[in-house]
């Protein structure tokens with residue numbers, strides 16, 4: 588199935604992302620069973636169009652596999668999911684100061700509150716709609732992004748408890764170093780979180796608590812509380828050093844469009860940074876940095892072609908790259924995997940990230956591009 592893109596005159600993949608929904612379900616089942624073992628529910632985080640995998644399809648798969656909440660960064664993302672038919676609990680956590688909260692209240696979307704200003708605006712939207720708004724108070728426990736600073740927390744909690752137009756459903760925070768298990772900041776943040784909860788209890792509130800991202804869901808059952816918020820692990824990318832049975836859901840593929848023989852001494856691509864040391868066969872692949880292959884991978888990447896890894900010769904261009912095939916000659920149209928599950932020695936998004944000094948989150952999230960076709964594959968429910 589084509590997603591979003593224009594009608595195409597080709598069926599071989601030019602630049603194509605294949606998302607394996609069975610892998611998403613497998614991952615969510617693993618995460619939600621860990622959460623359930625501590626009595627927690629699972630919020631599948633599908634912000635940024637499901638980390639580049641497609642929020643609607645991922646959300647549907649996640650809910651089938653045991654998630655009971657959806658989490659997004661913005662109210663626009665949440666409303667898009669409501670329009671797509673999702674009626675499940677949903678939390679949205681970051682908008683600009685002029686955001687209109689009326690649709691959030693009307694469409695039963697939970698929103699995060701970090702200040703009395705936000706509280707007042709949400710309460711007035713609720714009054715306008717004639718229904719209480721569902722809010723999650725956010726405490727900053729040490730990440731210093733959004734969230735209420737500890738010194739303003741008692742005032743915020745008191746104001747929320749006294750505000751008849753809101754229902755305080757949750758209390759939450761976010762960890763800075765959960766992907767480094769044992770990092771002392773994790774316990775320090777957990778301690779501040781506990782102190783903040785005591786303030787809530789003193790104000791007569793006992794909302795559900797949530798703190799754990801993927802890494803903490805996998806490694807810190809003591810921090811699961813009533814709800815966990817995994818994102819990256821849903822997509823099969825493992826944020827912690829220990830091995831986990833996660834399956835990468837995204838494969839990025841293309842096809843061979845031309846092969847040619849060149850002689851020793853000939854150079855390849857812009858800047859002539861690569862020169863053949865022997866006569867060799869090149870395969871041209873029509874993907875480049877406009878399709879999500881970082882140009883900084885030039886000279887440092889290989890692709891999976893005909894069952895083996897082959898190096899990319901020279902610079903990655905806007906629309907194409909060239910693979911050195913030695914004395915092998917791939918068929919025209921042969922599949923080229925840029926990154927995928929890692930099985931059989933295939934490259935992975937994680938490997939790309941490590942090579943260029945970023946995280947795999949950025950690689951997969953960056954694959955949402957107009958020229959990259961997105962396709963979904965699935966397996967029968969009972970086989971995964």
Ligand SMILES: *Cc1c(COP(=O)(O)O)cnc(C)c1O
Pocket residue numbers: 632634680761799800801802816817818819820826
């Ligand atoms: C993105 C995000 C998550 C999910 O984090 P992962 O590391 O992808 O599991 C959880 N909570 C908040 C507030 C987020 O912004």
